[in-house]
Each structure stands twice: as C-alpha cells, then as structure tokens.
Amino acid sequence: MDYITEGFFRALGLIFSMNEETWSAVRTTMRLTMSSMALTLLIGLPLGFALGYHEFRGRRIIRTAADTLLALPTVVVGLIVYAFISNRGPLGKWQLLFSVKGMAIGQTILALPIVVALTASAIENLEERLRFTLLTLGASGWRMAVTCLAESRYALLVAAMTAYGRIVAEVGVSMMIGGNIKWHTRTITTAITLETGKGDFALGIALGLLLLLISFAVNVGLSFVKHRTDS
C-alpha cells in the first residue's frame, strides 16, 4: 500500500516542482490532443451533419459503419496508420512515423467515429420545425448547416467531451506511431506505461494524476462554454 501513498505525495511534488522531462511529456500531450481534437471536429462536424441531414442511398450503411467504428481498438488504428505511414507504406515519403503529426492522424481516426456518429444523431433528432423555420427565413446551404449545428450545441459539446476522453486516455496509437521517444513523442500515457513497466509505480501514479488534472481542466473549460451559451 505504501507505494500508492508515496506515489500520491510524489505526484504533488512533481506537479509543483515539475521537472523538465515530465513537463515535456505534458506539453506533448497537450499539443497532440489539441491538434487531434481540432482535426476531428473540423472533419467530423460537417461529415456528421451531412450524414444526419441528408437522405441518400447508402446512408444507413454509413451510419452503421460509423457506429461500429466507435468500438475500434486503439492498437488496430495504430497498426493501420503505421502500415500507411511507415517508410514502405503509401504515405511513407511524408515521414510521419514517430512524429506528433502522425500520432495526431491516428488519434483523429480514433475519435472521428464518435464525433460523426453523435453529431449525426443530434442532427437527426432536430425537429422538422427547425428545418422549416430556417428555410422559410431564407437559409440554405452552409448557413443552414451552421445554424443546425449551433441549435444542437449541447449534444455536440457532449460529443466533443466524449471524443476528448478517448483521445487523452489512449496509449495504443501514441505508442505505436509515436514510439515513446523522450523529449519528442513521449506523452503522459506512454510515460505511465514505461514507468510502470520499469516498476516505478509512484511516478506512474503521479503522471496519472497529472493526466486527470488536464482532463479535468479541459472539461471545466467546456462546461464553462456550455454554461455561457446557456444564459
């Protein structure tokens, strides 16, 4: 039991003294998750809107596919992305393997189904009255899309929070694509895996607490946004 309490106190120590190596992992984590999130929302919101709003052939199949991909294991995504961006892969010339960019691509693929599926169902659940109202006030095309997304902003915020949860917590992609390179692609989760493997539970717990703290801060930020739009 001692190492748990020890870990907790060392965690506090770490958080307050923040050595350069830990700090680098925190920075990488932040940079990585923020770019993954931005990319996910940029692609996922329009895609989810199109899927939820338009009636077209094959829509059911795409919806089912997106729902299935929600359960995509991180290592499988890691594997596929690895295959594509490794030197022998079709995108090999871009040198994305063992880079934060490559990791961000993997995490985006991981989070995209969440945002697409939840956005699509949020848009589907909007009332027909809203569509008629917007049409009769003169909206069409992208203005229509933007207003519909704005009307379902609470559902979208939940989608974003869920997606962020998946991104910030995953190890598979970061490990396989990033390679856990110190000062470079080491994130908090890969560092925890490493330290626990080395037997340094205390450091592992400390890093885990840090991760929790980041997650907490992001969620508080999002709730604040939600609250602001509320009143």
Next chain:
Amino acid sequence: MKNIYELRSLTHKYGSHATLGIKSLDIPKGVVGLVGPNGSGKSTLLKILAFLLPYEGKMSYCGRETADKEREMRKSVTLLLQEPYLLRRSVFENVAYGLTLRGCSRGETEARVSDSLARVGLPFGEFAHRPWYRLSGGEAQRVSLASRLALRPEVLLLDEPTANVDELSAAKIKDSITKAARDWGSTVIAATHDLVWLYEAATDIVSLYEGRAAGGAANLIPGPWKIDETDGRFATTGWGCKFLANVASGAEDMTCAAVSPGDITIRPADDEGIAATGKGFNRARGVITQMSIEKLSGGIVAAVNCGGLTFRTRLTRGTIAEYGLCPGVEVDAFFPVSSVKFI
C-alpha cells in the same frame, strides 16, 4: 395580375395518405383566410405555398411556374408555423436571423428588429436581449411573428397565428398582420378559426375539407355524393336532408361540393314556403348561429347551422329588418341545384 397563386391539379401525399387534392384554386392578392376543420389540410397547403413541401401538379406564383424556382421564390414568401420554433438565441438574434441572411447592414437590422418588435407589441428594451427560454407562450408566438414581419415579405403565410394566445396578444397579432398588409402591400394568407376577425379583415376566404379547396368563401357540402336512382342527379343525404347536384361534366370524383354564399337565400322557417320551391332548388332547415360584419362588402354575413353543416350567406340590412333575422332564429336556406359545384 390579380392572383398571387394559381394551383391546378395539385396533390400532396404523406406516404400513401393523400392529404391534398386540389383541382383548381386561385388565391388572389390581399388578405386571404383559410378555413376548414382539423385535419382538412390547412397546414399542408400553407407549407406548399411556402415552398417547403414537395407536391405533384402545377402551381404558379405571381404568374410564374414555380417548378425548380422554389429556392428563389422562397425569398419573398415566409410562413409562421402552427407551432412556431424559436432559435436557441436571444429575441434580437431570432428576429435578426433572416435579415442577416439577406445581408442587411447592422444599423438597418437594428432598426427593423425594433420596428418588428414594436409591431407585435413587445418593447425593444424589455425583450430584445431576453433568451429564448424566458418568454411566455404568447410572447414566443409574437417573437416568431416579428421575425417574419422583419423580412417585409411579399406573401406572409400564417398558420393559426392567434391560437393558444390570450385575447390581448391575439389583438396585437391581428393588428400587426393588418398593418403589414396595409404598409407593405403584403399578401396575407392565414389559416384561422377566428371567423369574426376573418370576415372583418379578409378580402377572400378559401374553404378546405379533406384536402379539397374552394375560394370565394364557398360553403362546402361533403359527400358521399351518389347518383340518385329516382332523380338521375347526384344526391347526398348525410346532413339530415337531401341535397342535389347536377351531374357534373369534368369533375371525376364527387367527394365534396361547394356553394357560393351569393347563391344562398334564407327566409324564416315556413313549411308552406318550403313546399312551394320547385325542383330546381335545394332547401335545408337550420338555425342562425352567428352574424358578423363583412368589411369588404359592408354587408352582414350570417352562419346557418343545418344539421351540423354550416352555410354562410350575405344579407342586406333590409332583409334582416324585414324578416327579423338574428342569431337563434329558425330559417330555411335555399340554393339552386345548378349552383352546386364539385371541387
């Protein structure tokens, strides 16, 4: 050009359920009322006139075929839904939404929003910055109307704008509608059950029954209409008496017939009088239920309930005085068989 809309053989279905089957309907410019029982297709017709629903058949708007031009035509037409939807934004942003889409400048937008709110009786200072959820039902209704008025549309379509609001709100809504028609020459087409207002404000009335429509404040006589064996003409007996209609040329189904108010005469109930009318007339015994002033003609409109069917007819003050007609009086209604038209 007198007509704003002309509909020919227009049909609409929800799935396999036919909701509208209009053979021919002209809707003139002005203030037009849309009346009919629940489920008769008022809301559906309004959505089609607002270019929101697909349909089969022909429709022209301002003398132009509407096919494939819906998107452009939608810009000059706007509809207030039966259950209005407010965007999850402030009152100001709700009313300004359509103006922003049309590229109005900031100053112009503000002026129009404040003008529109004033028209529906909501003080700008008190309401403009309220969020959507801090409004009563009647206030929300008026904000929705204001967001339509702000567009100064050529055609303002309203689906029961005064249902679910108190009398004061209703009066403000009706007032703003009349002013819109007067100030901008907008054509107003309103579904409503407020017949007193309708006769006061409307320049034409379209009647609907089970998806059939007729203009000119027509009285509808729903069927089933069947060939009468002894007579050879069409007859329906569902209303406590027998109505006849000539075998129509061109009309392919006899679901519903219409009689214009001008063809109906009423006299105090008199069995001898009834017996004296010839074969050429339909007659029905009923009670006057309502009399209202028709602003357009300056005359008086009486509603007569005959076995559940309401006939409306115009009366002169002379007739009223001569026969002592007033609500509650039992009367006979007459109209020529030849005046019954299938729609």
